[in-house]
Amino acid sequence: MVKVENLSKEFIMHIRNDAQIEGFEGICLEVEAGTLTAVTGPSGCGKSSLLKCIYRTYTPTGGHVWYTRENGEQTDLATAEPWEIIELRKQEIGYVSQFFSVIPRVSAMDILEQTQTSRGVEEKAAREKAEEYLSCVGISKSLWDMYPATFSGGEKQRLNIANALITKPRFLLLDEPTASLDKVSKEWVMKLILDLKDQGTAMLGVFHDEIAIHTLADQRFEMRERHLVDMDYKMDYASEVLAEAIG
Amino acid sequence: MNKKMPILTGRNITVRFGEGCPYCMTHTELEKGRCPFCHTIWAVRDVSFNLYPGEILGIVGESGSGKSTLLKTLYFDVPATAGDVRLTLYHEGKDNILHCSTQNQRYLRNHLMGMVYQNPMLGLRMDLSSGANIAEKLIAAGNRNAGQMMKRCQGLLQHVEIPVERMKDAPKVFSGGMQQRVQISKAIANNPPILFLDEVTTGLDLSVQAKVLDLIRTIQQELGIAMMIVSHDLAVIRMMSDRTMVMLGGRVVEEGLTDQILEDPLHEYTQTLVSSLL
Numbered sequence: 001m002v003k004v005e006n007l008s009k010e011f012i013m014h015i016r017n018d019a020q021i022e023g024f025e026g027i028c029l030e031v032e033a034g035t036l037t038a039v040t041g042p043s044g045c046g047k048s049s050l051l052k053c054i055y056r057t058y059t060p061t062g063g064h065v066w067y068t069r070e071n072g073e074q075t076d077l078a079t080a081e082p083w084e085i086i087e088l089r090k091q092e093i094g095y096v097s098q099f100f101s102v103i104p105r106v107s108a109m110d111i112l113e114q115t116q117t118s119r120g121v122e123e124k125a126a127r128e129k130a131e132e133y134l135s136c137v138g139i140s141k142s143l144w145d146m147y148p149a150t151f152s153g154g155e156k157q158r159l160n161i162a163n164a165l166i167t168k169p170r171f172l173l174l175d176e177p178t179a180s181l182d183k184v185s186k187e188w189v190m191k192l193i194l195d196l197k198d199q200g201t202a203m204l205g206v207f208h209d210e211i212a213i214h215t216l217a218d219q220r221f222e223m224r225e226r227h228l229v230d231m232d233y234k235m236d237y238a239s240e241v242l243a244e245a246i247g
Numbered sequence: 248m249n250k251k252m253p254i255l256t257g258r259n260i261t262v263r264f265g266e267g268c269p270y271c272m273t274h275t276e277l278e279k280g281r282c283p284f285c286h287t288i289w290a291v292r293d294v295s296f297n298l299y300p301g302e303i304l305g306i307v308g309e310s311g312s313g314k315s316t317l318l319k320t321l322y323f324d325v326p327a328t329a330g331d332v333r334l335t336l337y338h339e340g341k342d343n344i345l346h347c348s349t350q351n352q353r354y355l356r357n358h359l360m361g362m363v364y365q366n367p368m369l370g371l372r373m374d375l376s377s378g379a380n381i382a383e384k385l386i387a388a389g390n391r392n393a394g395q396m397m398k399r400c401q402g403l404l405q406h407v408e409i410p411v412e413r414m415k416d417a418p419k420v421f422s423g424g425m426q427q428r429v430q431i432s433k434a435i436a437n438n439p440p441i442l443f444l445d446e447v448t449t450g451l452d453l454s455v456q457a458k459v460l461d462l463i464r465t466i467q468q469e470l471g472i473a474m475m476i477v478s479h480d481l482a483v484i485r486m487m488s489d490r491t492m493v494m495l496g497g498r499v500v501e502e503g504l505t506d507q508i509l510e511d512p513l514h515e516y517t518q519t520l521v522s523s524l525l
Binding site for chain 1: 251297299302457461468486489490502503504506507510511513514515518519522
């Protein structure tokens, strides 16, 4: 459903003497419907940038992201027009960011409702489903009509996840969805992700948490020196480095 | 993917104050849009855009970058030197509206577009009652039934949260935020599919700003109006717009998804702008 071909990203900071910062290059991977691909690697190696390039919060420098839409048409997310990306984000592609940025002065309940009604779900049904998801991720009822700006980090993150999952996207990008969650909410979130996977959603996620990877992932890549290597290779890589170090 | 039909398209819009000279005719990158030889001001230069139905397009840039002039040109307040603007709902987009008669331009302003200015003095008659201000717009659109108009005025004022009993009061006795809300209700009186907003919250205090912006967002969600929002405030743009154009010296230097403009600005000026965000 999603095929990433030779994707690369380089940042040029014009205001810092045109400094070039390399993000990643030559990324190739495929994500099938109903599977989850995990990307791991040390922080700062470009994992989040990869997700952002696919979601187009960043503009990729080169390469393609072939996405097969629900109607069977293929779109290159790397070069699609902004309005096309806006439509896809509304209808098919979800993204759970690492840090939740909320619309100010809209209550948790209204956020979840609006996410659905903007996609044509009826108000009553939207409200019921919002209630279901809010309890599902364990946000206490007294907070439902509060502004999320006042929530704790974990509550924000759980709302963020509920907001991304409630529309059942066909393709979901997850940036450390289980970070900053306690054990119980982590299990709730993992269950929601598994349910969604069973329903056929293709997922690409950045993870640090080994338990989450073992529970959720069907395929796993490690980002090393701006390239992707799959896990077996990583073991070889590690032994190579070790061998070199030992001399 | 099917091509999406824009509701409004602009191509190579230019607004020039002065005759121009061989130098500035050929050099597009002028400091502040001003020719160093003939002192012609290129307020807007070769600006092209598409506005899609129901979306919010943000326009950011420093003072004097031409963003307000662009809106005022589209609303026929400032004549364009050159350019082509088509409105899908007007003659199926076959005519360049910059060239249509004054009468037709008035029709467009009253039926298909609304404008909210930074300065309420430009959009309202300060001495007339708020009700009369809105009624003026309704009458301009051909409405003659006093009872109906009264009802519509009440509905609109309620919509922008102004107590109906203040309908008889003139905007000059209102606070800045209230004036802005009356202006908004006047601008949407005839249910236009397009609304232009020119720095509507600049100069208002923070809590009032928030209220006006929330109101605009609610109206947009309820009525699905396509909006062009000009602001020098990135926070306003981040909260309101789906797509953003960045203007500098009369030209569009970058455009894209709002989150991309804010998180991965590509042009030097946009990088400076984003890094200045408090």
